[in-house]
Amino acid sequence: MQEHEKNLVWLLLLGAAIGLGKLLVSQEELTVRLVIGRSILGSATTAVAGALLIQIPDLPPLALMAVGCALGITGAQFLEMWLKKQVLKLKR
Numbered sequence: 001m002q003e004h005e006k007n008l009v010w011l012l013l014l015g016a017a018i019g020l021g022k023l024l025v026s027q028e029e030l031t032v033r034l035v036i037g038r039s040i041l042g043s044a045t046t047a048v049a050g051a052l053l054i055q056i057p058d059l060p061p062l063a064l065m066a067v068g069c070a071l072g073i074t075g076a077q078f079l080e081m082w083l084k085k086q087v088l089k090l091k092r
Contacts, residue, residue: 007061008050011068015039015046018072038076045075 001009019042023035049068053059 004050004053007053007064008047010061010065011047011050012043014065014068015043015072015076018042018046018069019076022073022076041076041079042072045079046072048075 016039019038019040020035022042023030023038028034046068049064049071052064052067
């Protein structure tokens, strides 16, 4: 496995862990659907940090993971709020 592939896998796992961690500290009832959804959402937003490697190809893995964490937390939160608003609009 090449280095950029390893970084992508790490970012996906990191995002899934962030999504699960956020779910575990919330008051929401744990359901399989919610666990899978938050894991996918966290992974997708964290993987966006991989685009940073296009701009800075020799970025250290630790810096990449830090950016991934930031994007995983704020990006997932933003997307979740936006999606909830869109669903409420559709219900009206």
